[in-house]
Each structure stands twice: as C-alpha cells, then as structure tokens.
Amino acid sequence: MDYQVIIPAAGSGKRMGAGRNKLFIEVTGKPVILHTLDVFASDLYCKKIILAVQPNDENHFKDILAGHPGNGKIDFVYGGHERQHSVYNGLKAASGEIILVHDGARPFIRQHTISRLVQSAHDNGAAIAAVPVKDTIKRADQNQVVETVDRLGLWQIQTPQAFRLPILIRAHEQAIEQDYLGTDEASLVEKVGLPVMIIESDYDNIKLTTPEDLYFAEAILAKRKNLG
Ligand SMILES: Nc1ccn([C@@H]2O[C@H](COP(=O)(O)OP(=O)(O)OP(=O)(O)O)[C@@H](O)[C@H]2O)c(=O)n1
Numbered sequence: 037m038d039y040q041v042i043i044p045a046a047g048s049g050k051r052m053g054a055g056r057n058k059l060f061i062e063v064t065g066k067p068v069i070l071h072t073l074d075v076f077a078s079d080l081y082c083k084k085i086i087l088a089v090q091p092n093d094e095n096h097f098k099d100i101l102a103g104h105p106g107n108g109k110i111d112f113v114y115g116g117h118e119r120q121h122s123v124y125n126g127l128k129a130a131s132g133e134i135i136l137v138h139d140g141a142r143p144f145i146r147q148h149t150i151s152r153l154v155q156s157a158h159d160n161g162a163a164i165a166a167v168p169v170k171d172t173i174k175r176a177d178q179n180q181v182v183e184t185v186d187r188l189g190l191w192q193i194q195t196p197q198a199f200r201l202p203i204l205i206r207a208h209e210q211a212i213e214q215d216y217l218g219t220d221e222a223s224l225v226e227k228v229g230l231p232v233m234i235i236e237s238d239y240d241n242i243k244l245t246t247p248e249d250l251y252f253a254e255a256i257l258a259k260r261k262n263l264g
Pocket residue numbers: 043044045046047048049050051052059088115116117118119120122123139140141142243244245
C-alpha cells in the first residue's frame with residue numbers, strides 16, 4: 037500500500053552536544069540521515085519523502101543526498117521551532133491516503149515494521165511503533181519517589197507513526213487551536229479522541245539522542261553486517 041513519509045530533521049541536537057545537526061554525524065562512515073533514508077528510498081510503496089530541515093542546513097543536506105537513491109522522491113520543507121511545527125510544515129506537502137512520520141534520528145527502522153504500520157493505519161486510522169518497557173518506571177518529585185508506575189501495559193513509544201492523512205491534519209489543526217504541544221503525533225490524535233494502535237517494533241530502533249547512543253549505533257550496524 038502506497039504511503040508518504042515526513043522525516044523531521046530540523047533539530048539542533050542539544051543533548052548530543054555535537055555543536056551541529058546530529059544527523060550529519062557519521063556512523064560507520066555514513067551520515068545518520070542517509071542510514072535513516074535508506075529503507076524509505078528502497079521501498080517502492082514509499083512515494084514521497086518530505087524532509088523538514090533548518091534553512092541553514094538545507095545546502096549541506098542537498099550535498100550529502102546528491103546521488104542517494106532516495107533523492108528523486110525527496111521534497112524539502114523548512115522545519116519549525118519545535119518538532120511538532122516541523123511535522124506540521126511537512127503535512128502541507130503531503131498527499132495520498134497514508135502518511136508516516138519518522139524521526140531522522142532513528143536510522144535503524146526496518147521494513148517489516150513500516151509495512152505493518154501502514155496496514156494498521158489503513159485499517160484503524162493511526163498506528164505507532166513501540167516496544168514493551170523493560171525497566172521499572174517510577175515518578176519522582178525533587179528526586180524522591182512518589183509513585184511506581186505499573187509496568188503492565190506500558191510501552192516505550194518510537195517512530196514511525198502512521199496515520200490516515202486527514203486524521204493527522206485534523207489533529208495538528210486542533211493542537212494549534214488549543215495551543216497544545218505534544219512530544220509525538222499520536223498524542224495529538226489521542227486528544228481528538230481517535231484510536232491509536234500499537235505495532236511492536238524492535239529494541240534497536242533507537243533514537244540517537246545523547247553521545248552514548250552513537251556507541252549503540254556502531255554496535256547495531258556491526259551486528260546487522262554480521263547477520264548479512
Ligand atoms: N524543531 C525540531 C526539533 C527536532 N526535529 C527532529 O525531530 C527528531 C527527534 O527530535 P530530537 O531527537 O529531540 O532531536 P533534537 O531536537 O535535535 O535533539 P535535542 O532535543 O537534544 O536538541 C530529530 O530527527 C530532529 O531533527 C525537528 O525536525 N524539528
């Protein structure tokens with residue numbers, strides 16, 4: 037089933053502390069963003085990649101994307117102050133039935149997850165990648181525990197997040213009307229009162245956020261290379 041994907045890539049990477057867009061950092065000799073785009077470039081059902089970038093990063097993105105197999109289906113839009121604004125700007129360039137949103141900072145997404153997300157979004161309206169929480173989760177106030185959250189039914193949410201396009205547009209427009217800022221697209225759809233389905237993903241679909249994640253990234257790619 038055909039779909040389009042918005043890739044928010046306009047962040048500043050403060051927690052990575054690289055002093056530049058972390059998507060330009062190379063892992064096994066290749067910029068993070070190229071790892072992320074590979075799976076969508078090779079997926080014939082992916083009809084458009086909408087890349088949200090900062091204006092001052094645009095030329096560098098175009099330089100490193102020259103010759104990439106996905107280049108022919110990439111549309112550039114400018115990102116916004118928050119991730120949500122970047123995604124909203126991407127929505128203005130989107131069309132078709134199914135839209136995915138996938139962090140540029142998650143380079144290890146697999147095709148099998150994308151396919152299941154697209155089908156579930158078609159069937160149910162919204163579907164998100166996630167893995168079951170493995171650690172005990174507690175809420176604290178001033179570093180003192182106030183609550184242990186029941187782990188049963190807790191999921192660690194990832195991207196891609198997949199939607200029927202009109203649902204995501206409506207959710208973003210309501211968020212603007214209500215001045216609501218969420219940390220993922222699904223939270224906006226939940227506020228509209230529509231169902232969001234979980235699709236179990238892989239624990240190595242990590243988001244490269246802090247420097248330690250770069251070590252994990254090298255290990256993930258080494259493991260995948262060994263598996264062939
Ligand atoms: N205004 C923003 C903020 C983030 N992103 C993108 O959203 C994804 C997930 O965001 P995050 O990992 O938080 O990236 P940064 O915002 O760059 O990181 P930090 O919060 O540490 O600055 C990244 O691919 C990032 O480029 C974006 O397109 N526009």
